[in-house]
Amino acid sequence: MDPLADNPFFVLDLTPACTAIEVERQAAKLLAMLELGLAAAGTHASPLGRRPRTPEKVREAAAALRDPARRAAFEPWATAPAGAAPSAPGAPWPEAFAALTWWR
Amino acid sequence: MTRHFVGFDLGTTNSAAAVFDGEQVTVVRNRQGGVLTPSVVRINAKGVATVGARARGFLDSDPANTHGGFKRLMGTRKGLRFAAAGVERLPEELAAEVLRSLRGDVADQFGFAPTHAVVTVPALFEVPQSHATVKAAKLAGLEHVELLQEPVASALAAGWDRTEAGWWLVYDLGGGTFDVTLLESREGLLRVVGHDGDNFLGGRDVDAALVDWIVRDQGLGLRREDAAHAEALRRLTAAAEEAKIELSRANEAAIALPAALLVDGDAIEVDCVLDRGTAERLALPLIDRSIDRCLALLRAHGLDASALRHVVLVGGPTAMPALRARIAERLGVDPAEGLDPMTLVVRGAALHACAALGSASPGPGASPAPSPSAAARNVLLKFPAMTTDPTPPVLGRCLAKPAPAEVRLERVDGGFTSDWTPVDAEGAFFFLAELQPRRANTFRLEGRDRDGRAVTLEPSTATIVHGVTIGDPPLARTIGVALASGGVRVYFERGAPLPARRTFVHHTVEAALPGAGVALRIPVVQGDFDEAHLCRLVGAIEIDGGALDRTLPSGTPVEVTLSLDRGGNLSAQAYVPAIDEAFESVAHLLVPEATPEVLEKAVAELHERLEALRRDAFRLQLPSMVADVDRAEAELARCRAGTTATRGGDEDAGQKARRDLLELEAAVTALEAARRWPELEGDAREAMVWATSWMSSHGTPAESRLLEDAVAQLEQALAQRNPRLLQLQSRHVRRLGSAAFHRWPGAWGSMFEYAASRVHEATDLRRAAEVVAQGRAAQGRGDRDGVRAATEQLWEMLPSDVRTRARSHRSDVR
Numbered sequence: 001m002d003p004l005a006d007n008p009f010f011v012l013d014l015t016p017a018c019t020a021i022e023v024e025r026q027a028a029k030l031l032a033m034l035e036l037g038l039a040a041a042g043t044h045a046s047p048l049g050r051r052p053r054t055p056e057k058v059r060e061a062a063a064a065l066r067d068p069a070r071r072a073a074f075e076p077w078a079t080a081p082a083g084a085a086p087s088a089p090g091a092p093w094p095e096a097f098a099a100l101t102w103w104r
Numbered sequence: 105m106t107r108h109f110v111g112f113d114l115g116t117t118n119s120a121a122a123v124f125d126g127e128q129v130t131v132v133r134n135r136q137g138g139v140l141t142p143s144v145v146r147i148n149a150k151g152v153a154t155v156g157a158r159a160r161g162f163l164d165s166d167p168a169n170t171h172g173g174f175k176r177l178m179g180t181r182k183g184l185r186f187a188a189a190g191v192e193r194l195p196e197e198l199a200a201e202v203l204r205s206l207r208g209d210v211a212d213q214f215g216f217a218p219t220h221a222v223v224t225v226p227a228l229f230e231v232p233q234s235h236a237t238v239k240a241a242k243l244a245g246l247e248h249v250e251l252l253q254e255p256v257a258s259a260l261a262a263g264w265d266r267t268e269a270g271w272w273l274v275y276d277l278g279g280g281t282f283d284v285t286l287l288e289s290r291e292g293l294l295r296v297v298g299h300d301g302d303n304f305l306g307g308r309d310v311d312a313a314l315v316d317w318i319v320r321d322q323g324l325g326l327r328r329e330d331a332a333h334a335e336a337l338r339r340l341t342a343a344a345e346e347a348k349i350e351l352s353r354a355n356e357a358a359i360a361l362p363a364a365l366l367v368d369g370d371a372i373e374v375d376c377v378l379d380r381g382t383a384e385r386l387a388l389p390l391i392d393r394s395i396d397r398c399l400a401l402l403r404a405h406g407l408d409a410s411a412l413r414h415v416v417l418v419g420g421p422t423a424m425p426a427l428r429a430r431i432a433e434r435l436g437v438d439p440a441e442g443l444d445p446m447t448l449v450v451r452g453a454a455l456h457a458c459a460a461l462g463s464a465s466p467g468p469g470a471s472p473a474p475s476p477s478a479a480a481r482n483v484l485l486k487f488p489a490m491t492t493d494p495t496p497p498v499l500g501r502c503l504a505k506p507a508p509a510e511v512r513l514e515r516v517d518g519g520f521t522s523d524w525t526p527v528d529a530e531g532a533f534f535f536l537a538e539l540q541p542r543r544a545n546t547f548r549l550e551g552r553d554r555d556g557r558a559v560t561l562e563p564s565t566a567t568i569v570h571g572v573t574i575g576d577p578p579l580a581r582t583i584g585v586a587l588a589s590g591g592v593r594v595y596f597e598r599g600a601p602l603p604a605r606r607t608f609v610h611h612t613v614e615a616a617l618p619g620a621g622v623a624l625r626i627p628v629v630q631g632d633f634d635e636a637h638l639c640r641l642v643g644a645i646e647i648d649g650g651a652l653d654r655t656l657p658s659g660t661p662v663e664v665t666l667s668l669d670r671g672g673n674l675s676a677q678a679y680v681p682a683i684d685e686a687f688e689s690v691a692h693l694l695v696p697e698a699t700p701e702v703l704e705k706a707v708a709e710l711h712e713r714l715e716a717l718r719r720d721a722f723r724l725q726l727p728s729m730v731a732d733v734d735r736a737e738a739e740l741a742r743c744r745a746g747t748t749a750t751r752g753g754d755e756d757a758g759q760k761a762r763r764d765l766l767e768l769e770a771a772v773t774a775l776e777a778a779r780r781w782p783e784l785e786g787d788a789r790e791a792m793v794w795a796t797s798w799m800s801s802h803g804t805p806a807e808s809r810l811l812e813d814a815v816a817q818l819e820q821a822l823a824q825r826n827p828r829l830l831q832l833q834s835r836h837v838r839r840l841g842s843a844a845f846h847r848w849p850g851a852w853g854s855m856f857e858y859a860a861s862r863v864h865e866a867t868d869l870r871r872a873a874e875v876v877a878q879g880r881a882a883q884g885r886g887d888r889d890g891v892r893a894a895t896e897q898l899w900e901m902l903p904s905d906v907r908t909r910a911r912s913h914r915s916d917v918r
């Protein structure tokens with residue numbers, strides 16, 4: 001999970017001050033919105049611009065924040081202002097990694 | 105209106121059913137009045153099946169027509185014979201008989217036969233075993249089943265009325281398996297932190313130890329490897345088990361066999377007395393082994409026993425006073441009181457049925473919904489069926505137009521009413537409902553139009569139980585698709601929350617031809633390694649040549665989707681856009697048969713691998729590895745004994761040995777990974793250097809920070825010598841490096857040159873030469889997209905070599 005683009009706090013639209021119950025509540029709300037097909041749930045803000053939000057990402061984000069150690073690791077990144085930077089020009093081709101290791 | 109949620113515990117020895125009505129869990133009584141139904145099936149000459157206590161009575165007197173213990177054979181094609189009826193039944197068919205009987209008991213007591221239910225499975229069940237369990241449930245008439253891991257079920261039931269924060273262990277010692285689960289309770293939320301266990305430790309091992317003692321004490325001369333002694337040993341084991349159970353209450357128990365044992369033609373009377381002290385002395389090493397696993401689990405999470413708040417005991421053998429005392433002594437906590445170790449799993453299953461099935465449309469077991477009036481508008485309502493959250497979200501969306509202008513949510517007891525809330529442009533609305541603690545709370549949804557006239561909505565009620573929320577259970581081992589290159593495309597990382605679903609596009613490495621036979625094979629593997637051959641093959645999508653109407657050239661894209669439900673039941677789909685066909689025929693692998701020949705071969709192979717490791721350990725002067733190899737050899741000796749027992753005709757011992765061997769194989773693989781450490785370390789350092797240099801020239805500040813973080817974790821993995829973590833972090837580092845690399849204008853050019861230098865290996869030389877020419881032309885024009893397109897095309901034409909293919913479980917994709 002990319003701590004910047006897909007930081008669980010951004011995925012769930014929460015701040016590091018949130019409580020454990022708020023994590024559950026927000027995850028339940030977003031999963032419901034995604035199931036209902038509501039537009040607002042389809043993407044989330046991040047410092048690299050808006051990113052797609054899927055049920056898997058919401059579940060993973062909630063799981064990450066349930067674990068105090070993992071939550072702590074994501075907290076510092078979540079203070080970067082979401083949505084501030086434009087999305088990176090020429091975002092890397094997603095297969096590049098596979099290609100590179102395949103060629104190594 | 106009360107809905108009933110049903111859970112089943114399908115145990116090796118005993119099974120049970122329970123029903124949750126939103127406030128109370130009731131364990132269902134069977135026709136004999138008991139809450140435990142022995143997992144035993146008898147089929148008589150007429151083909152009529154009997155299940156439970158009555159069948160169990162025949163286990164001894166009529167073994168040819170009575171079978172138990174089939175849970176251990178789930179997922180195999182091992183048919184069990186019923187001689188009088190002349191039929192053979194698969195393990196899942198026998199499990200279905202047990203479930204059908206339990207379902208009948210629910211119907212007797214509650215007046216409805218459930219169609220939706222939760223069925224529990226052991227945490228370490230493999231994909232084929234879970235799949236067989238689902239099949240059993242379907243055969244028993246359940247239309248919709250959710251699987252739930254047994255330790256999660258126990259935790260839910262134990263957590264139902266215990267809210268203190270802290271760490272706990274659920275210790276589950278069953279007939280043949282031991283599972284321990286570490287949980288944390290915080291702010292009323294339960295979280296599964298980790299599992300450990302021993303697939304070959306349980307009450308049966310105690311029985312076996314007692315039998316060995318009797319054989320020695322009475323000088324019986326029985327040997328497990330002798331098929332002629334199997335019958336005598338079976339009867340002795342049954343007697344030993346009875347005595348053991350008696351000793352949980354009494355100080356002495358007689359081992360008396362109703363009829364003489366026939367040993368090598370001699371009739372031997374067995375009549376001896378076992379005292380509690382002796383039984384405890386024999387059981388203690390087994391108990392200690394289980395407690396060692398508990399301590400190892402705590403250590404793996406940086407805890408020691410002093411951190412524990414509760415230990416919850418589950419399973420028959422936990423009735424032994426010596427076991428309870430030993431746990432209290434070594435873990436320093438008294439086992440939690442007031443929880444019935446025999447029904448905790450099934451109670452949890454029923455509670456989970458509410459959370460998992462509660463927001464689906466009410467099935468039978470609910471009072472009939474009032475028939476919707478013609479004017480009713482349909483809404484989709486979403487809410488958690490069970491939650492710890494005192495103010496959970498309730499969302500909805502109106503499908504029918506016109507949508508009501510405003511909606512309001514009201515708790516039927518009148519204790520809470522929301523404001524009138526406007527319905528938005530998408531027809532959606534949202535509330536936070538207020539719950540009465542520890543109750544089933546029913547809410548009514550009301551709507552009104554712009555002029556304030558009431559609008560009937562359908563459905564108009566929602567029931568939310570305030571209870572325990574348990575985080576999604578984490579995936580025990582990484583799952584992915586084996587690639588022709590010998591690598592693995594990871595779909596779900598270990599620890600990923602379930603349920604999960606993911607799609608990736610693969611490309612075929614060879615032309616797939618129409619006609620007979622498998623044209624395309626996509627292996628699904630499970631394991632924490634980057635290399636496919638180190639992971640277990642758990643299934644495969646095989647596309648039959650008969651399903652193709654033409655040849656699919658190499659490089660054809662295939663979209664593969666893997667989904668896992670909460671209980672780890674895997675389904676896989678492949679979609680081939682070129683022919684617009686979807687293939688769902690996942691060949692679920694069967695648990696392999698445990699014939700003595702197969703087992704002996706596996707033992708021999710592992711022995712060789714261990715010897716190779718031992719040589720390396722001496723050569724590289726790694727004393728700790730020598731010790732590890734010694735330990736593994738000792739385990740292997742035990743497996744060898746199990747294999748010998750299989751020769752004596754004990755199929756169950758065979759399955760046990762098979763599982764032992766799998767665990768051992770995993771341990772040996774881990775040792776081999778440790779031996780490969782220098783290579784892994786080299787790879788990781790190379791990745792670090794590569795990524796850092798590209799990052800310094802082409803990375804963004806944000807990426808650089810991420811890389812620093814990843815490099816720090818990679819260093820930590822190096823320091824801890826943790827191969828799994830190292831591979832994970834190397835992957836992360838490479839991914840970041842790759843992002844920077846691709847910002848370099850020359851990136852595609854250099855990749856193109858690399859691919860072009862290997863063009864002689866391409867599957868289609870003529871086309872490859874053309875593509876190289878196109879790429880060069882694009883380079884000349886400074887057309888970066890053209891270079892990229894040519895590179896991708898070339899890449900698709902380059903084969904993976906035969907040797908690596910063979911190590912990829914014969915994958916046809918990359």
Ligand SMILES: Nc1ncnc2c1ncn2[C@@H]1O[C@H](COP(=O)(O)OP(=O)(O)OP(=O)(O)O)[C@@H](O)[C@H]1O
Binds near residue numbers: 279
């Ligand atoms: N009072 C007792 N004292 C000691 N052992 C007992 C007692 N009662 C039952 N057992 C043992 O418990 C074992 C069965 O336990 P249990 O019913 O929990 O297993 P299971 O749920 O069927 O198995 P699994 O969970 O492995 O599928 C048997 O080995 C039995 O001998």
Ligand SMILES: [Mg+2]
Binds near residue numbers: 115419
């Ligand atoms: Mg059990």
